[in-house]
Amino acid sequence: MVSAYVRSGRFHDAINCFYLFLLTSGVRPDSYSFPSVLKACGNLVDGKKMHCWVLKLGFEWDVFVAASLVHMYSRFGFLSAARKLFNNMPVRDMGSWNAMISGFCQNGNAAEALEVLDEMRLEGVKMDPVTVSSLLAVCSQSDDSLSGMLIHLYVIKHGLECDLFVSNALINMYAKFGSLGNAQRVFDQMEVRDVVSWNSIIAAYEQNDNPIIALGLFNKMQLIEIQPDLLTAVSLASIVAQLSDCQSGRSVHGFIVRRGWLMEDVVIGNAIVDMYAKLGAIDSARTVFEGLPVKDAISWNSLITGYAQNGLASEAIEVYRMMEEHKEIIPNQGTWVSILPAYSHVGALQQGMRIHGRVIKNSLYLDVFVGTCLVDMYGKCGRLDDALSLFYHIPRMSSVPWNAVISCLGIHGHGEKALKIFNEMLVEGVKPDHVTFVSLLSACSHSGLVDEGQWCFRMMQEEYGIKPSLKHYGCMVDLLGRAGRLEMAYNFIKNMPIQPDASVWGALLGACRIHGNYELSTFASDRLFEVEPENVGYYVLLSNIYANVGKWEDLDKVRSLARNRGLRKTPGWSSIEVNNKVDVFYTGNQTHPKCEEIYNELKVLTTKMKSLGYIPDLSFVLQDVEDDEKEHILTSHSERLAIAFGIISTPLKSTIRIFKNLRVCGDCHNATKFISRITEREIIVRDSNRFHHFKDGICSCGDYW
Template sequence: MIAIATATLKPFILHNANICKKSLHTNTITNPKSALRFPLTSLQCGAILQSLTNTKSTAQGRKLHACMLTCGNLQNNTYLSSKLAAFYAACGRMIEAQVIFDGVALKNSFLWNFMIRGYASGGIIAYKALAMYRKMLRLGIVDNFTFPFVLKACGDLGLSEMGREIHTQVEVCGWDSDVYVNNSLLAMYLKFGNLDVARKVFDKMPDRDTTSWNTLISGYVRNNNAMEALMIFYLMGKAGLKADGTTLLALLSACVDLAAIKQGKEIHCYAIRNNYVSSNEFLMNSLIDMYSNCNSVAVARQLFEELKIKDTVSWNSIISCYQRSGDAFESLRLFCQMLIEETAAPDEITLVAVLGACEKITALQFGKSVHSYLTKTGIFLNSFLGTALIDMYAKCGELSCSHHIFCEMTQKNMVAWSAMIAAYGIHGRGKEAISVFNEMTANGISPDEGVLTSVLSACSHSGLVDEGKKIFNEMTIKYDIKPGPAHYLCLVDLLGRAGLLNEAYELVKRMEVEPSADIWAALLSACRLHRNIVLAEISAQNIFRTNPTRVSSYICLSNIYAAMKQWTAVEKVRTTMRNYGLKKPAGYSSIELDSQVHMFFVGDKSHQQTKDIYAKLKDISWRLKEKGHKPDTSSILYDVNEEQKEKMLWDHSERLAIAFALLNTPPGTKIRITKNLRVCADCHTVTKLISKLTDREIVMRDNHRFHHFIDGICSCGDFW
């Protein structure tokens, strides 16, 4: 018996035996990490092993093992051998545990259970726990301590059929009244996603402890049934049980899923009343995350500032909070603060949030710095980070960088393919998007709904009507995917932009499901482009029936009336907007220069270079007039004279940003601008002319797509 163990474990025994003799000196058995005098009795060794098992002190246990072998304590000692095998199993050292286990002649259920526990906790080797359980079953030594870890192994491996078989054996053996066994059954069925059976197990339990309630609540949250999780919590209170930190963490996750700020506040109050908040940093982080996901930015920030120790999770929650809420500037400022304070290191979640903030305000230089940071720090470019970089570069106008990152990625998941297709799409490179799509399918990857949405959207931005219709028609036949609202939206947008309004309208009427407000809005937008009032009014009526406060649709309808000079109808729409308290969002443009982002609003005179900017615009205006440019005032939807309309055009934010860039960058420098609204027809024409006049490339991102202006031509082909 001992000969086998010694031979197999010889490498570390020889290494540790001398160390053990030199360094272990006695203190007390209650302090096993301190050293021991020799020789030790079996009882002393057993007590120390038990203590080391509890603390999982692998290094100290190895030293003790070497000492016991040297001193002969293990020879023919089943008690100590069992204890030693159990120690290694508890530490996850299953190779050593198995060697010692195989050498024990008389194995009791204690030792078997420890081995099963070790294998069940070992990830992919959990199947060995089930093999050992089969042997125990044949020997007839299964007890209530066996089942919890066998059931855990079934749950982790997804073996639902075997799990049900073991459930039957639990009942046959009479352990279906044991609370620990029942908790394990509950956890297993919840891992399978079988909520109905899990609830039946829970309802039949004669005794329930806090773990029982926590397991059920957490299981409902993981299985996307957050509302039921909150209901279980209220039943828990009625049953007289007090929630602990684990309960509250699960409940806060449920509130995040539901965006349930009211219930989240109630849980926060409960945590304060029971003194959980100050002592539980995990709970504080979850509270910050809950408030940020429920758009309570101020409360999330207050809790963040109250944290004494801010770890990576804390920083991630607050950085993501500002990024989601639209305050990209504060998100980036917090990231800089995180790096300065050095209380926690950014991880991939941090960097994805920061890259998302960069893309919102086209902060290309900041985004490049983040890319450089992750490269220098050796953070692995997985599909998660790679996709974020593809998005950032694409939305900052550097499509070539997106393509480079995409080619560099060794692991491309479906989201990465979709991101690259979408990147080409927003830049009006529909044919390249289709090429990537074809490359993906040629590699044997079948597209999902998201990829098909991206490629259809790319067709829409490029006016590829035939290609878009072909892909849409192939969805069901070739890919066995039924078109959803997002796919119909892309096709309606594609047909509408191409002027095929009647075909788009017929498509909407043929939909098997109720058309969404977004689909009607796409048709309404197409009616604005092609000035079809009749179909515009039909579209608007369908939008307002389900969403009477959709401000963008009121503005679009008002613009259509104004373009047709139907001022009475315009005023009627504006009156309705006032009655609902709706306002048109202020137009603004932003530009990054020397690591600073400058923002300009319509008619903005707050910038320190205002005089120079307007002087530059006046000069450009005169030069364009000399070239024969006549302003297109159709986008000025106010009943004023032409001179006033022309002046209003030159107040548009993108022109202010262009003038600022011309004043502050060397000749030939590429200009990058982000605009929050759709660029108007005259600004589009003027920007083309400025690109030719100044010999500059101007990249403009509006809320629909990218425009690359070079030598008087735009990449969109005037199709936007």
């Protein structure tokens, strides 16, 4: 009975059953029941108590029972207790060694496990399939490919390859290391394969971004009538998400529901939540999440990430708030990595800093993922200095934190500094990847560093053998175009070895907007509407160009073109965080509780601005209306409402941080310069493109934007 409970994972029931038996029946347990119940204890916590019972009933000389105790203690990481028992063992068989080693392996304690292994070798005891399987698992967990390969050599030398467990462990290990060839070779050599073998090889391809081969293997597995289990389904969910196959997603969901697995195991539920989120069906993800009988931290993390990745940052923040209300759910590293990007996205600095505090409390501040998210958060919330000093305190062996800090410097317009940090990266021996160069090129383009950008683009290909992607090309067009070299940018596009996409033509069109090139903008927009006719942003951009040069008929044409395609202008909004709360303003907003005060403040400001020489630039208004009306439209732009709200709601002369979902309008940019001078405040505006730091009537970007 006890062992039946253990096999089905009901450890509490196993232990309770054992105690009931012990205390009521008066019959001595035998040497078979103790090992089972000790295994249950190893999965929970009260092993000490059970150890007492072993001693009380005189079972400590039983080899099996003693080995179980050793395993339990080494699994908890109680080195000395395990060792003491081990040294006192009457007989040391293979099982005792394995008990000790596997305990450490299951604990993730690779170093200890390998130490015991050395000892075992010194005593002339050879590894058996059990030892090997345990060790291979821990090598893959701890990324120790060297030890893993050595063990594989041992396996070949001693003919252990034919063992099912050993082969399965090898497939898993090679999958973890990304060597799919080796994993496949082991799989092909196997004479007998069980469901674990199939799951392992399917997961190998699925986890290494090869969903098509993974799916093929799944079909093969069904053909030879191996029944898929829960773990197969977990891989399957990820496969269909990678293939963005919504319909198959629904089938996988149905398959799992029919088998009742969704109610049985939280892991598969989480996998389905993640699958729907990745397929963009965030509402389905929410529904599955709500229906889960048990939710753990990963369930919550998956939903938060799902919202954040679908661009729904406020929903992600709301879900995190709900998660905090469930005291029994303890947020972990994954939670911070899910929620921090959402805070970055809306500029919720104060809330992000609260997370920073918790991260330090949980000693997770040295985690590369969390550290990178924090750097990104500080950078994107306008605290560049904090982002930089934090960067130097987190591990930076991989390119990931470097990419984040370079990108932050770029959006703040510090191109030179970004290049300097890139140089530091090379000096420290960190290899740049394709993301590094996207960050770097965009940093150059924001700062007008044309030559440096071209140098980076060449170096990327010649020294690092990275083939430029559309993102890189887009950055280059932006770099040349912004700097006014429109002809060069256009020739650059013509010479591209791959088909330019909308982002590339969009960069050219954006440059035309800045430099007012009517002819080229017409040409660029024609190409643009061929490849991406449904992006409303480009119609607005083109309207801006036409309005600027007074081509009202052309503007009307663009408008009706967009209208005929059923497109509506993305509403502009700006947000500001005051007292841990994010307020959002839409252009022309009349519903905010402080609405009247905001418009009054703007009226007062505008008068002062005009006396200092501010002239509204009416060319930024797309509507063909009277000048008075145009001026009013400019004044009610969302960024201006947010700034005015900031002025009346925060202490005098304190810094104001604004977020805008689209690009800041040129007139608002000019106006903010005046406002910063009048109110003696630093005003930091982050728009969809970059940061603008306004202070004493000037902007850090030097109007290069």
